Amino acid sequence: MKDQRFKIAHKEALIGIGLVIINFAIWYGFAYGLGSGDPTEYKYVFGFPAWFFYSCIVGTVFMIVLVWVVMKLFFTDVSFDDEEVDK
Amino acid sequence: MHEQVIFPLILFLVIIFGIGIWANKHVRSSNSFLQEYFLGGREMGGFILAMTMIATYGSASSFIGGPGVAYNKGLGWVLLAMAQLPAGYFVLMILGKKFAIIARRYQAITLIDFLRERYKSHVIVIFSAISIIVFLFSAMMAQWVGGARLIESLTGLNYTAALFIFAISVLAYVIIGGFRAVALTDMVQGTIMVIGTVILLIGTIVAGGGIENIMAALVAENPNLISPFGAEGELTPLYVSTFWILIGVGVVGLPQIAVRAMSYKDSKSMHLAIIIGTIAIGTIMFGMHLIGVLARPVMPGIEIGDKVMPLLTLKVLPPFLAGIVLAAPMAATMSTVNALLMLVSSTVVKDIYLNYVKPTASDTEIKRASFIVTTVIGLAVVIFALNPPDLLIWLNLFAFGGLEAVFIWSVVLGLYWKKANKYGAIASMITGMTLYIVIDRFYPSVFGMHTVTIPILTSFLVFVIVSLLTAHKFKDEKLFI
Numbered sequence: 001m002k003d004q005r006f007k008i009a010h011k012e013a014l015i016g017i018g019l020v021i022i023n024f025a026i027w028y029g030f031a032y033g034l035g036s037g038d039p040t041e042y043k044y045v046f047g048f049p050a051w052f053f054y055s056c057i058v059g060t061v062f063m064i065v066l067v068w069v070v071m072k073l074f075f076t077d078v079s080f081d082d083e084e085v086d087k
Numbered sequence: 088m089h090e091q092v093i094f095p096l097i098l099f100l101v102i103i104f105g106i107g108i109w110a111n112k113h114v115r116s117s118n119s120f121l122q123e124y125f126l127g128g129r130e131m132g133g134f135i136l137a138m139t140m141i142a143t144y145g146s147a148s149s150f151i152g153g154p155g156v157a158y159n160k161g162l163g164w165v166l167l168a169m170a171q172l173p174a175g176y177f178v179l180m181i182l183g184k185k186f187a188i189i190a191r192r193y194q195a196i197t198l199i200d201f202l203r204e205r206y207k208s209h210v211i212v213i214f215s216a217i218s219i220i221v222f223l224f225s226a227m228m229a230q231w232v233g234g235a236r237l238i239e240s241l242t243g244l245n246y247t248a249a250l251f252i253f254a255i256s257v258l259a260y261v262i263i264g265g266f267r268a269v270a271l272t273d274m275v276q277g278t279i280m281v282i283g284t285v286i287l288l289i290g291t292i293v294a295g296g297g298i299e300n301i302m303a304a305l306v307a308e309n310p311n312l313i314s315p316f317g318a319e320g321e322l323t324p325l326y327v328s329t330f331w332i333l334i335g336v337g338v339v340g341l342p343q344i345a346v347r348a349m350s351y352k353d354s355k356s357m358h359l360a361i362i363i364g365t366i367a368i369g370t371i372m373f374g375m376h377l378i379g380v381l382a383r384p385v386m387p388g389i390e391i392g393d394k395v396m397p398l399l400t401l402k403v404l405p406p407f408l409a410g411i412v413l414a415a416p417m418a419a420t421m422s423t424v425n426a427l428l429m430l431v432s433s434t435v436v437k438d439i440y441l442n443y444v445k446p447t448a449s450d451t452e453i454k455r456a457s458f459i460v461t462t463v464i465g466l467a468v469v470i471f472a473l474n475p476p477d478l479l480i481w482l483n484l485f486a487f488g489g490l491e492a493v494f495i496w497s498v499v500l501g502l503y504w505k506k507a508n509k510y511g512a513i514a515s516m517i518t519g520m521t522l523y524i525v526i527d528r529f530y531p532s533v534f535g536m537h538t539v540t541i542p543i544l545t546s547f548l549v550f551v552i553v554s555l556l557t558a559h560k561f562k563d564e565k566l567f568i
Contacts, residue, residue, distance in 0.1 A: 003188075006185060006188075008184065009183050009184040009188070010503070012180055012184065013180060013183055013185070013503065015180065016176065016180030016181050019173075019176060019180070020331075023173060024328075024331060027169060027170070028324070031166050031324075035314055035315040036315075038310075039306065039310035039313055039314040040306060040310050042313065044299075046298065047297065047298030047299040047301075047302055048298060048302065049313050049314075051315060052162050052313070055169075056166060056169050056373060059169075060169065063365065063369075064362075064369060067175075067361060067362060067365050071358045071361055071362055075354075075358050076354075077353075077354045077355060078184055079353075079354075080184070080187045080353065081191060082188075082191070082192055
């Protein structure tokens, strides 16, 4: 018997990997993309250096929103008990 | 020390104590003692699950050590700390529903139960049990010492008295209340950690005259403090990136975290916990480390990093608020220690005693054994913490990354890869642990990466190769995965 719940579980684990890759890309891209120059010539956003603002603040807020959206749209409710599924 | 600072701390201990007594009622009335005592009856809802995850994960180092390092290295260390964000969502997504379903099917109480059923190997059970007991015992001792030092510095009591206050308050609720008490107190402790972080962050920004002023002061002192590369330019992108393995995705392999992924009630709880956990861990890690950096212009010249957070709190906040904020590192330490104590105890009772010493033990005997084992381990940690032996201090260095290297692939590949077998698992566990210790001792930051990187990558390759080479022995085996 192929457990349909495992198909769902596998899909969700892949989504987890996808999210980490996106998370890492935002974090790395903004930090070293904007932060590699001379620190005395940094641009500032709301008082923070731009690299820090986008990588650590916007990036984190974006990930939280993304995780929330993913939970609502792509994660499925399943039962964990075998008996209920067999019925 | 001001009385108003002590008051919230005492109130906090009283609440924690009450929860232990309340949870004990469940332990006494439950008809499945093991599942209740070591997993809280698999009844955790989303909020509790999120909080127990982040409280177990966030330890004294998130509140005391981390901000101290950020104070000296600048914003680059906050960047590094943000590699912990995935710990909020990744663990629950990867172990996820599959782990929850299979753990129920195997009736697993501990992580090792799962490994035993999956691989059917005594070598794996014993090797895992020894790693957990040895490394987490030493980790517990280190946290215990940290907790006592904290009480010592806040109250002015001597170390021994502080240690006993800390030990008695933790042991009491863990022993009588089991996992349910641990999870519920984690909920209180996790909440205090988040609130404490927010209060202190605001207090520090105000005391420093706003972000712009603070940043200007940092640039005036050393412009590198606001770069991603650290005060001396020592944080290379490669080095910082490898922390994603240690404190981000590798967390999947920590037994004290993984066991929580089989203790929740239903899939709704898991979905909610992923959202709340990500918000909470993001707030704590971002807030506490940024606080460390902002503290530099507010309180210049602190030489011992660990003192930054307590001194800053007492300086920028009124006494009563300072008490609440200082309860946060206490909470972080306690919530880590209680999870470790529960885990080591369950390993001894369920994985050693019930597997190898007395498989026929009656319910009464199991109950008695559980209380006795938890008490004895707890007291043993206290005795060692009075005068920490060098060996345990040394072992503690490997507790985090070493355990990840041992468990991550046995758990993850065991869940998702049908060809994963016991030979691959044993080979990868031994490779992971050995490499971790060898690299850490002889070639720290080899190729400019954190120690954990090579052991984790190599143990993956070893696992896959050995499993494929021995695959012909497992052709007829029926698997649940």
